[in-house]
Every structure is written in C-alpha cells, then in structure tokens.
Amino acid sequence: MDIAHYMQTVGHNARHASRAMARADSNAKNSALRAIAAAIRRDADGLVAANQRDLNAARAAGLEAALLDRLTLTPKGVAAMAEGVEQVASLPDPVGEISDLKFRPSGIQVGRMRVPLGVIGIIYEARPNVTADAAALCLKSGNASILRGGSEALHCNQAIAALVHEGLACAGLPADAVQVIGTTDRAAVGHLITMRDNVDVIVPRGGKGLIARLLAESRVPMIQHLDGNCHVYLDDTADPDKASRIVENAKTQRYGTCNTAESLLVARAVAANLLPPIAAMLSGKGVEMRGCPETLSIIAQARPASEEDYAMEFLAPVISIKIVDGINEAIEHINRYGSHHTDAIVTENHAAAMRFLREVDSASVMINASTRFADGFEYGLGAEIGISTDKIHARGPVGLEGLTSQKWVVFGNGEVRA
Numbered sequence: 001m002d003i004a005h006y007m008q009t010v011g012h013n014a015r016h017a018s019r020a021m022a023r024a025d026s027n028a029k030n031s032a033l034r035a036i037a038a039a040i041r042r043d044a045d046g047l048v049a050a051n052q053r054d055l056n057a058a059r060a061a062g063l064e065a066a067l068l069d070r071l072t073l074t075p076k077g078v079a080a081m082a083e084g085v086e087q088v089a090s091l092p093d094p095v096g097e098i099s100d101l102k103f104r105p106s107g108i109q110v111g112r113m114r115v116p117l118g119v120i121g122i123i124y125e126a127r128p129n130v131t132a133d134a135a136a137l138c139l140k141s142g143n144a145s146i147l148r149g150g151s152e153a154l155h156c157n158q159a160i161a162a163l164v165h166e167g168l169a170c171a172g173l174p175a176d177a178v179q180v181i182g183t184t185d186r187a188a189v190g191h192l193i194t195m196r197d198n199v200d201v202i203v204p205r206g207g208k209g210l211i212a213r214l215l216a217e218s219r220v221p222m223i224q225h226l227d228g229n230c231h232v233y234l235d236d237t238a239d240p241d242k243a244s245r246i247v248e249n250a251k252t253q254r255y256g257t258c259n260t261a262e263s264l265l266v267a268r269a270v271a272a273n274l275l276p277p278i279a280a281m282l283s284g285k286g287v288e289m290r291g292c293p294e295t296l297s298i299i300a301q302a303r304p305a306s307e308e309d310y311a312m313e314f315l316a317p318v319i320s321i322k323i324v325d326g327i328n329e330a331i332e333h334i335n336r337y338g339s340h341h342t343d344a345i346v347t348e349n350h351a352a353a354m355r356f357l358r359e360v361d362s363a364s365v366m367i368n369a370s371t372r373f374a375d376g377f378e379y380g381l382g383a384e385i386g387i388s389t390d391k392i393h394a395r396g397p398v399g400l401e402g403l404t405s406q407k408w409v410v411f412g413n414g415e416v417r418a
Contacts, residue, residue: 001183012198014146014177018143031170031171032167032168036132036166037082037085039167040081040085050158053155054154070256071126073128077129081133088137091140091381093140095114098409099406100112106418111409112409113408115404115407116405117141117405118144119199120203120385120403121201124205124206125150126153128160131161132164135160137385147178154184157180201221202214202220212226224388225258225386225387225389227258228262228342228387229262230374231333231344232343232345235347236268249372255316259371259375261371263320265333265334267325267326268323276299279298279301283301289318290318291320292305292322298323327355335360339389341364342364353368363387375397381399385398
C-alpha cells in the first residue's frame with residue numbers, strides 16, 4: 001500500500017464529508033446514532049468474539065496488564081457502549097446555536113454561532129469503545145472523523161466501524177463521515193498529524209510514548225493530555241468512612257485508567273487515625289504502597305517513595321503516599337507533581353473545599369468524590385472523545401461542545417459603518 005496516497009485520499013474524503021455533516025440536521029444525525037446503538041446491541045456477541053481475537057493476540061505478544069485491561073470489551077462494556085451512543089443522540093445538538101446576541105449602537109445585532117470544527121483525527125490505543133464513542137460525538141457535533149486505533153484492537157475496531165457505517169447509511173449520511181484507518185502501519189499516523197489541509201484537530205488517546213511523539217511531530221492542533229497522576233487529599237476534617245470508600249474506589253476499581261488515583265496525601269493531624277485502616281484495605285487488595293518517612297512509621301508494609309514516585313502514573317496496583325502539614329502543602333504538592341488531570345479532597349470544612357477547588361490547577365477538581373467520576377459519561381456528556389489537560393479551547397472530558405467552535409454572526413437591516 002502507498003501509505004501517503006492512501007492517507008491523502010482519506011483526508012480528501014473526510015473534508016468532503018465534513019461539509020455534508022455540517023449541514024446535516026439533528027434528525028438525521030440522531031437517526032444514525034440510534035441505528036448505530038441498535039446495531040451494537042444486535043451484534044454484541046460478534047463484538048465480544050472479535051475482541052477475544054484481539055486479546056488472544058495481545059497476550060501472545062506479551063502486552064502489559066494495564067493495556068490488556070483497556071483492551072478488554074465485555075458484554076457489559078458493549079451494553080455501556082450502546083447506551084453511550086444513545087445518550088449522545090438524546091443530547092441537545094449544539095450546532096447552529098446562537099448565543100450572546102446583543103444590539104450595538106449602530107443598529108446591528110452581534111452574537112456567536114456554534115459550528116463544527118470540521119475534520120477530527122483521533123489516534124488511540126487499546127480501548128475499542130473509543131471507536132464508537134468518538135464516532136458518535138463527532139457525528140452529533142457535525143464533524144467528520146478519521147479514527148486510527150491501535151493494532152492490538154484491529155478486529156474489534158473494524159467490527160464496530162462496520163456498524164457505524166450501517167447507521168450512517170440508514171440515515172442517508174456519507175460513509176466517509178467516519179473513516180477507520182485500514183492499516184496498522186505507523187507511517188499512517190505520521191501522515192495524519194501533518195495533513196493541515198484536510199485535518200483541523202488531532203485528539204490522541206494513549207500512553208505517554210504516543211503523546212510525546214505527537215507533541216514533537218504534529219503540525220495539526222491537538223487536544224491532549226500526557227498522563228494521569230491523580231491525587232486524593234484527606235484533609236484534617238475528613239470523615240473516616242468517606243475517606244476509606246473514596247480511596248478504595250479511586251485507586252482499586254480499575255488500575256489502567258487515566259482517572260485512577262495514583263497519589264494519596266494525608267493531613268498530619270489525622271494520619272495516625274486514617275492511614276492504618278486505609279493501608280489494611282489497600283494491602284488486602286494487593287496494592288503496593290510507597291510512602292514518605294512519616295508514612296513508613298505508620299504503615300509497616302510500605303516501601304520508601306522516591307521523588308519520581310510522586311510524579312508517576314503507575315497504571316498498576318501501586319500508590320504513592322505522603323503526609324503533609326495541611327491544605328497549603330497539599331495544594332503545592334499537587335500543582336508540582338500532578339498532571340493537571342483530576343484531583344479530589346475529602347473534607348468536612350467548606351472553606352478548605354472551596355480553596356481546593358479554586359487553587360488546584362487541574363481539569364477536574366472534586367470534593368468528597370472519587371476521581372473515577374472524571375469521565376464524559378459520568379458528567380452527562382454521553383461519552384467523551386478524550387480528556388484534555390490543555391487550557392485553551394477544551395479542558396477536562398471533551399464532549400459535544402468541545403468538538404465545536406464559535407463564529408461571530410451579525411444581523412443587520414441595511415446599516416453601514418460611519
């Protein structure tokens with residue numbers, strides 16, 4: 001295959017399809033989404049079987065546990081995928097929405113209209129549900145998408161893509177509105193991230209190696225996050241029961257996700273009371289604890305933490321623990337070592353909670369809740385195309401609004417500028 005020619009063709013077709021998608025009405029887009037969801041449910045067994053082929057190959061290739069976890073698609077996961085697509089269909093269509101309309105002294109009315117970005121390239125590893133989520137969000141927001149999944153999920157991604165195309169055809173929308181790259185050649189990524197004429201934004205979802213490569217090589221603007229070193233801070237007024245439940249869920253529900261807690265901070269005043277039962281719970285679940293010297297004096301089974309541990313996204317049953325003076329040191333530690341993804345405070349002190357919300361420089365900041373809620377589905381976005389730690393355009397879980405922009409619109413009645 002001539003990769004350069006192939007990718008140029010994909011880009012040209014996507015640009016052409018993006019114009020049709022920009023003018024597609026809400027009924028057509030919602031019909032396509034409902035048809036896609038129905039097809040996913042109908043072919044659930046086939047999707048799980050395709051995923052099993054990918055898992056078998058991944059295990060044989062020695063894929064690490066965190067990626068195997070991300071790659072796995074269960075019947076429950078297929079149902080959630082279909083539900084996510086349906087939820088996107090039920091959301092208000094942002095395209096064409098006019099806001100901030102105001103009269104000016106000249107007589108003209110000035111406002112802003114929400115419009116699609118155009119063509120969105122999504123590059124992702126492992127998770128096959130991203131194929132459905134990304135297709136649904138790009139479709140509803142009036143964009144065309146080019147999806148490049150990892151080679152480890154090839155069979156499942158292609159199976160999902162076929163169902164997406166079935167839904168597009170049912171609604172009379174162009175098949176090229178969603179294109180899944182049909183080659184695992186890494187050169188395809190190199191072309192996709194430099195096709196400025198045909199691609200408007202790149203959304204990478206994957207490990208630090210992938211993101212670092214794209215940051216260095218991409219000529220197309222990106223919505224991205226590099227890693228997910230998420231913190232839970234137990235303040236000196238933390239409720240012990242809430243603290244234990246939140247740490248357990250944030251760290252142990254799943255180890256391979258970017259919103260899993262990797263660092264635990266505990267106020268010195270309550271460390272001797274809170275840490276022993278939490279440590280027993282973590283130890284019982286096989287989580288390795290790496291702590292500061294004060295932590296080691298309280299938790300016998302903890303190992304010494306290195307400076308690198310406090311900045312690490314483990315994606316494994318490992319957590320760093322540090323005892324801090326209070327909220328000032330906690331906020332300073334998070335802003336220094338965190339990845340600006342998601343951080344949570346457990347506290348009964350309203351003033352401390354509000355300080356944490358204002359001063360922690362992260363895309364999602366939480367009070368008395370697990371970091372695992374940092375997710376487009378949980379936030380009511382239907383699904384997410386990714387989580388952005390950027391500060392410009394989109395931040396946090398990127399849903400429909402994050403896949404649109406605004407242009408200025410002017411309504412006049414013959415006015416001319418003096």
